[in-house]
Amino acid sequence: MFVEVPAPAVVAPPRVARPSVPRRLLRAAPPYLYVAPALALLVIWTYRPLVQTAQLSFYSWNLLPTSPATPVGLDNYARLFTLPAVGASVWRTLEVIGGLLPFTVVIPVLVGLLTQRIQGRARAVYQAMVFAPLLVAPVASATVWEWLLDPGAGLLNKILGTSTNWLHDATWAQPAIIVITGWHLLGFAVLVVAAGLANINRDYTEAALIDGASRGQITRWITLPLLSPTLVFLVLMTVLLSAQWTFPLIDTITQGGPSGATTNVYYLLWDYSFHSFDAGLGTSAGILLFVVFGLVALVLVWLSEKLAFHDN
Amino acid sequence: MDAVVAERSRWRTVSGHAVLTVLGVLCLFPIYWLYATSLRRPEDVLSLSPLPWPLSLGNYTEAAHLVDVGSLLFNTTLVSLLTALGQLLTGLLAAYAFAAWRFRLQRLCYLLFVGTWLVPFQVTMLPNYVLLLQLGLLNTLAGVIVPNLCSALGVILLRQHLDSFPKELIEASTMDGRSSWATLWTVVVPNLRAPLAALTILLLVTSWNEYFWPALVLQRTNAMLQLGLRSFMISEGTQGTYWGPLMAVAGLACLPIFVLYLVLRRHIVSAFVRSGLK
Numbered sequence: 056m057f058v059e060v061p062a063p064a065v066v067a068p069p070r071v072a073r074p075s076v077p078r079r080l081l082r083a084a085p086p087y088l089y090v091a092p093a094l095a096l097l098v099i100w101t102y103r104p105l106v107q108t109a110q111l112s113f114y115s116w117n118l119l120p121t122s123p124a125t126p127v128g129l130d131n132y133a134r135l136f137t138l139p140a141v142g143a144s145v146w147r148t149l150e151v152i153g154g155l156l157p158f159t160v161v162i163p164v165l166v167g168l169l170t171q172r173i174q175g176r177a178r179a180v181y182q183a184m185v186f187a188p189l190l191v192a193p194v195a196s197a198t199v200w201e202w203l204l205d206p207g208a209g210l211l212n213k214i215l216g217t218s219t220n221w222l223h224d225a226t227w228a229q230p231a232i233i234v235i236t237g238w239h240l241l242g243f244a245v246l247v248v249a250a251g252l253a254n255i256n257r258d259y260t261e262a263a264l265i266d267g268a269s270r271g272q273i274t275r276w277i278t279l280p281l282l283s284p285t286l287v288f289l290v291l292m293t294v295l296l297s298a299q300w301t302f303p304l305i306d307t308i309t310q311g312g313p314s315g316a317t318t319n320v321y322y323l324l325w326d327y328s329f330h331s332f333d334a335g336l337g338t339s340a341g342i343l344l345f346v347v348f349g350l351v352a353l354v355l356v357w358l359s360e361k362l363a364f365h366d367n
Numbered sequence: 368m369d370a371v372v373a374e375r376s377r378w379r380t381v382s383g384h385a386v387l388t389v390l391g392v393l394c395l396f397p398i399y400w401l402y403a404t405s406l407r408r409p410e411d412v413l414s415l416s417p418l419p420w421p422l423s424l425g426n427y428t429e430a431a432h433l434v435d436v437g438s439l440l441f442n443t444t445l446v447s448l449l450t451a452l453g454q455l456l457t458g459l460l461a462a463y464a465f466a467a468w469r470f471r472l473q474r475l476c477y478l479l480f481v482g483t484w485l486v487p488f489q490v491t492m493l494p495n496y497v498l499l500l501q502l503g504l505l506n507t508l509a510g511v512i513v514p515n516l517c518s519a520l521g522v523i524l525l526r527q528h529l530d531s532f533p534k535e536l537i538e539a540s541t542m543d544g545r546s547s548w549a550t551l552w553t554v555v556v557p558n559l560r561a562p563l564a565a566l567t568i569l570l571l572v573t574s575w576n577e578y579f580w581p582a583l584v585l586q587r588t589n590a591m592l593q594l595g596l597r598s599f600m601i602s603e604g605t606q607g608t609y610w611g612p613l614m615a616v617a618g619l620a621c622l623p624i625f626v627l628y629l630v631l632r633r634h635i636v637s638a639f640v641r642s643g644l645k
Contacts, residue, residue, distance in 0.1 A: 104495050166386055183628075199617060213415055337493055
């Protein structure tokens, strides 16, 4: 790795003889040494497994060290496209992401616009209140929501006078998981929007006010376009965090059930790998997820760069 | 005319307060209910009175009988401290390399850090699990810590701070004949205290609340708070009698973070929001 590295970017006058090779290596080495520990960890725990996952996706293997993995070509991918569970889980993932958008984009923007005037100490207190759910450990959250939504003695059913089994009923489980995840992320998104709004130069809105624009016009034509990079970021965050936050809730509360009603892609991957011990299926689905994630992120990053020009 | 404008702006302020109050209460209520239930007397656990009165620690003592809370707390603390410290150290070294030098593979290296955003856990879990199995680290705390010793987020955030760090200070220090290692610890780190502290909090909270990896590695021992809580919930079932102790364990699983939050509220909020924005 070090062999081909030339001298560091020292602008040496051309007539001076270049230092000898070992000397140049020595001078080029320090940054690589500093970056090495982090980079090594990254390669071992992120990129090596990514490559191995790609390899395993062409094999059939049951995870037992004693049994060999047999190459099966594209069979795993073919199976993925025929299994009805896969299509259903993709659809449920889209439901989760779509269901989270009100919590991570719509409500935060509305709240942000309605509460721009509140400043100072009161604002800090409100921010502290709405932010707190992000800090709740997911399993603790699962526990308290099991209790709040308990069909017998839970608070919600007592208030509504019903005995719905919100978390373990095929109709309600998925919406319930979405609401709980939304509860975790809502306050964070509110603060992100607030920060985005605070970054918008006041001169634009004041100029528009002087020109006689109404509040609604200002919001529609000035504030929202200037806020659009923040909004794109929030959508990206929703897509990325939906994987991270729904998993512990589903794993603790529903285990993907009842009858698969909460099995989204992230849980299905886990299920294939560690319940069915089908390494081929788990890894090929993982590779597809990686590709889709990459495409979504590319589009959103491209979009946010395009939109970011507004402010210049 | 002015009166109308003033009236309108007052109304806007009042409605703003109303919106935020409702939102704040909705957000806090589940947390309140968690602690309220845990602090009721065991015989009052199913009571729905808004205030837990008379207060009692009965649920906590019962929980301590049913679950080894002490060792769970110790393990979780140990894992999150060591993880955060390791991430801080590897992140600092890497960020220093990016900020203090221009080197050939710099862009590629940096892209590798940024790229981790796109690799969800679920994609890498299987090979990582197999590697831990081969290393004999399954069901050990080391198996939870080691794969998480590098945080790409930490590298990226510290690099952004270091980029605005005055290069003259680093150059002056090397002119004085100090090695880059000495420069890092005597010049850079002392001037980077605030961002380092913010990052430490962020990493601590994240690793404390991490679920996926510990759940995968500690499948048999369940030796961390969230896993202990989960297996308690599954084994005792949610049949009504155990809500008190369950809430007590859940409350303990959140308590250290909330204490930290009460003390360092502003820093925690800004650390999270800024890390999200960048």
